[in-house]
Amino acid sequence: MSTDQEITREIAIDVRNAVKRYGDFTALKQISLSIMDNEFFTLLGPSGCGKTTLLRMIAGFEDVTEGGIYLYGDEIENLPPHQRPVNTVFQNYALFPHMTILDNVGFGLEMRGSSKADARKRAGEMLELVQLSQFAARKPSQLSGGQQQRVALARALAPQPKVLLLDEPLSALDLKLRKAMQLELKHLQRETGITFIFVTHDQEEALTMSDRIAVMSAGELQQLGAPTDIYERPHNMFVADFIGETNLLEVSVDKIEAGRAICHLGGGHELTCNEVAGIGTGAQVHMSIRPERLFMSEQPAKGESLHGRVKENIFVGTDISTIVALDEGPDFIVRTSNSDRGNKRIFEPGTEMYINMELGAARLLVD
Amino acid sequence: MAAGAASGGSAVTDTYKESRTWLLMPAWLTLSILVLAPVTMMLVYSFLTKEFRGGVIWEFSLAAYDQFFFDRGLFGDEAPKVEWTYILIFWRSIWQAGAATILSLVIGFPTAYFIATRPEQSRPLWVFLITIPYWVNLLIRTVSMKFLLRDQGPFNDLLINIGLIDTPIHIINTNFAVQLGLFYSYLPFMVLPIYAAVERYNFTLSEAAADLYASKWVTLRRILLPAVKPGVIAGCILVFVPSMGSFLAPDLLGGAKNFMIGSLIEEQFKGNAGNWPFGAAASMILMTMVLIILLIYARQQARADKVEG
Incomplete structure (x- = not known):
C-alpha cells in the first residue's frame, strides 16, 4: 500500500550528489536525498553539520560546488534566488523594518507582478490565516517575537511557493510559544499542502513535526527515515546519541546465530540483539538501549534480564530516571513513568533487582 | 522622564540636578565659545558700517544687506x-x-558599500586607505588637481597618447572642474557615514527580498536604500554644506568666471580692499539659506514618516 503511494507521489526537491566546499573546507560531502511533494521534511543536526548550508543551497543563497538540485524535475542550482519558486522563513525573521506588516506580507506577491491592490488583498487573507489581521498597519518592531514569526511565515507563504524552507524558525521563541508554533506549523503545512523543509538542531521538535527526518553530522547524511525509524532503530552511534536519551554501551559480539547477535557487556553479562549487516563475530561495537524500554523487577522477567543494584532515583516530572549499576558491569539508566510509582516498579537506592527488556530493545550500532 | 525627576524637589534630585549642571558645563562652554560667540559676532558685524581699509565702524547700518540685494x-x-x-x-x-554632492554620492555609495561588504578584519584598512589622501593639505591637493587636469597636463596627455582624443579637453576654468575639485575635497564625508550605515545593515534583509522575487535593483531601491537613508542624508549634508562655502576649488580650478559665494566672502576679508560688514552679511545669508534648506528637508521627512504610519 504505502509503496504504491510513494511511487505516485512526485519528488519536490531532489538533491543529487551535492557537494559544498569553502576553500579547503568541505561543508557538505556528497549529499543525495529526495524530498516528496507535500512532505514535512526536517534536516536535523548539531550546529555546523551542514543542514543550513544545504537549505541555503536550495534557496539559492549558496552556490553548489558539485552536483545538482532539482525542483519538480527542473534543474535549479544555477538560478538566482529571485527566480526560484521557493520561499524562506529566516531564523531571525528578516522582516523589512520600514514597511508595515501588510506590505511585508504583500512584498513577494507584488514582486511576482500582482497589482498593489491584489497584493494587499491577498496579504490581508494571509494575515487572517495567521490571526494577525489587527496588526496589518503596524511596523515589525511593534510586534512580539512570536507575532513577527507568524508574519514571516505569512510573508513566505503568500506567493504560494512550491516549497517552503524554514531555517530554525522557532529557535528564538520561548518554550511554551515554541510548542504552540510547532502545532501551528504542522497544521499550516497540512492546510496549504505545500512541501516544508525544516531545519532544526532540536531533536524533539524534529520528532514532533516531521514526516521524515534527515539526520546530518559533519556534512554527511547519517540516517534518513520517519521519526519512529530514527528513534527506535538508530543506524549508528551518532544518531542514537543525538536523538533522545539512550544507554550507549561498549559490547563485543560473541556469536551470531539465526539473525541474532549474542553480545557481551563485561562483568559476565550477555544480551541478545538483532544482527546488523557489517558487524560480525568478535566485533567491538556500541549498543543502544532506550531507557524507557527497560523495566525493573525483583525476579527476572520474560525476555532479557540483567542483575544489578539501584544507585539513585532522579525525579524528572513525568518520569523517574533510575541509575542502576550491574554487578561488575556498566551503569544503566532506566526510565519509569511516574504513574507506575504505585505499582512498585520503583526501588529504593541500594536494592538489588533485575532490569528487563524485550528482545529487540537493544540495538547494535555501526560506528 | 527628566522633567518628572527634576520637579521632584527632594534632596536627591536636587543634588542630581546640581551635578548635572556641572557635568554639562564643558559642552555648554564649547557650544558658546565655538558656535554662539562667532555667529553672534558675525551677525553684529553685518549690521555695522564699513571702514575703507578693512575693519568696521561701530555704527548701525543696513548698507551691507542693501548692497547684496x-x-x-x-x-x-x-x-x-x-x-x-x-x-x-x-x-x-x-x-x-x-x-558635487551628487557626484560624491554616485562614487561614494558604491565605495562605501564595497568597504562594508569586505571581510570584517580588512574593513579598517579600506577606511584607512580612503582617508590617506586627506592627510595632505587641501591647498596642495587642489593645486595638484589643477596641474593634472590642465590642457598640457598628464590627464590630457594620456588621452591623446592612447588615441582617444586629438586636441586636449579644456577642463580647467569650467564648472565641471570646480565640481570635480569639490567632489575630491569632501568625498570621505560622503563615504564614511554611508559606510557606517551599510555596515549596520542586516544583509539577511537583502536575502529575504531576493527570496521574495525582488531583483538586485529592486532590492537596492526598496530595501537597502531605505535602511541606510540616514547615512546617505548625513553624507549629503556633510558634502553639500562645506561645498557651498568653499573657495579653494572655485578659485584655483574655476577661474574668475566661476566665482562662488565662498570666494566672495573670502575677498571681503582679504587685505585692505575688503568690506567686513558685506562679508559678514553674505555669510549670514549663506548660513540662513543652508538652514532653510535643511529645515524644509526635515519638515518633509517628518511628514513622510507620518504618512507611512
Whole structure:
C-alpha cells in the first residue's frame, strides 16, 4: 500500500550528489536525498553539520560546488534566488523594518507582478490565516517575537511557493510559544499542502513535526527515515546519541546465530540483539538501549534480564530516571513513568533487582 | 522622564540636578565659545558700517544687506533695482555644491558599500586607505588637481597618447572642474557615514527580498536604500554644506568666471580692499539659506514618516 503511494507521489526537491566546499573546507560531502511533494521534511543536526548550508543551497543563497538540485524535475542550482519558486522563513525573521506588516506580507506577491491592490488583498487573507489581521498597519518592531514569526511565515507563504524552507524558525521563541508554533506549523503545512523543509538542531521538535527526518553530522547524511525509524532503530552511534536519551554501551559480539547477535557487556553479562549487516563475530561495537524500554523487577522477567543494584532515583516530572549499576558491569539508566510509582516498579537506592527488556530493545550500532 | 525627576524637589534630585549642571558645563562652554560667540559676532558685524581699509565702524547700518540685494547705481543715488550679481553667485554656489554632492554620492555609495561588504578584519584598512589622501593639505591637493587636469597636463596627455582624443579637453576654468575639485575635497564625508550605515545593515534583509522575487535593483531601491537613508542624508549634508562655502576649488580650478559665494566672502576679508560688514552679511545669508534648506528637508521627512504610519 504505502509503496504504491510513494511511487505516485512526485519528488519536490531532489538533491543529487551535492557537494559544498569553502576553500579547503568541505561543508557538505556528497549529499543525495529526495524530498516528496507535500512532505514535512526536517534536516536535523548539531550546529555546523551542514543542514543550513544545504537549505541555503536550495534557496539559492549558496552556490553548489558539485552536483545538482532539482525542483519538480527542473534543474535549479544555477538560478538566482529571485527566480526560484521557493520561499524562506529566516531564523531571525528578516522582516523589512520600514514597511508595515501588510506590505511585508504583500512584498513577494507584488514582486511576482500582482497589482498593489491584489497584493494587499491577498496579504490581508494571509494575515487572517495567521490571526494577525489587527496588526496589518503596524511596523515589525511593534510586534512580539512570536507575532513577527507568524508574519514571516505569512510573508513566505503568500506567493504560494512550491516549497517552503524554514531555517530554525522557532529557535528564538520561548518554550511554551515554541510548542504552540510547532502545532501551528504542522497544521499550516497540512492546510496549504505545500512541501516544508525544516531545519532544526532540536531533536524533539524534529520528532514532533516531521514526516521524515534527515539526520546530518559533519556534512554527511547519517540516517534518513520517519521519526519512529530514527528513534527506535538508530543506524549508528551518532544518531542514537543525538536523538533522545539512550544507554550507549561498549559490547563485543560473541556469536551470531539465526539473525541474532549474542553480545557481551563485561562483568559476565550477555544480551541478545538483532544482527546488523557489517558487524560480525568478535566485533567491538556500541549498543543502544532506550531507557524507557527497560523495566525493573525483583525476579527476572520474560525476555532479557540483567542483575544489578539501584544507585539513585532522579525525579524528572513525568518520569523517574533510575541509575542502576550491574554487578561488575556498566551503569544503566532506566526510565519509569511516574504513574507506575504505585505499582512498585520503583526501588529504593541500594536494592538489588533485575532490569528487563524485550528482545529487540537493544540495538547494535555501526560506528 | 527628566522633567518628572527634576520637579521632584527632594534632596536627591536636587543634588542630581546640581551635578548635572556641572557635568554639562564643558559642552555648554564649547557650544558658546565655538558656535554662539562667532555667529553672534558675525551677525553684529553685518549690521555695522564699513571702514575703507578693512575693519568696521561701530555704527548701525543696513548698507551691507542693501548692497547684496539692491543696485542703486554707481553713486548710490538711483532708484533701487534688484542686484543680480550676488544672487547669481549664490545660485551658482547652490548648483555647484549640488552637482558635487551628487557626484560624491554616485562614487561614494558604491565605495562605501564595497568597504562594508569586505571581510570584517580588512574593513579598517579600506577606511584607512580612503582617508590617506586627506592627510595632505587641501591647498596642495587642489593645486595638484589643477596641474593634472590642465590642457598640457598628464590627464590630457594620456588621452591623446592612447588615441582617444586629438586636441586636449579644456577642463580647467569650467564648472565641471570646480565640481570635480569639490567632489575630491569632501568625498570621505560622503563615504564614511554611508559606510557606517551599510555596515549596520542586516544583509539577511537583502536575502529575504531576493527570496521574495525582488531583483538586485529592486532590492537596492526598496530595501537597502531605505535602511541606510540616514547615512546617505548625513553624507549629503556633510558634502553639500562645506561645498557651498568653499573657495579653494572655485578659485584655483574655476577661474574668475566661476566665482562662488565662498570666494566672495573670502575677498571681503582679504587685505585692505575688503568690506567686513558685506562679508559678514553674505555669510549670514549663506548660513540662513543652508538652514532653510535643511529645515524644509526635515519638515518633509517628518511628514513622510507620518504618512507611512
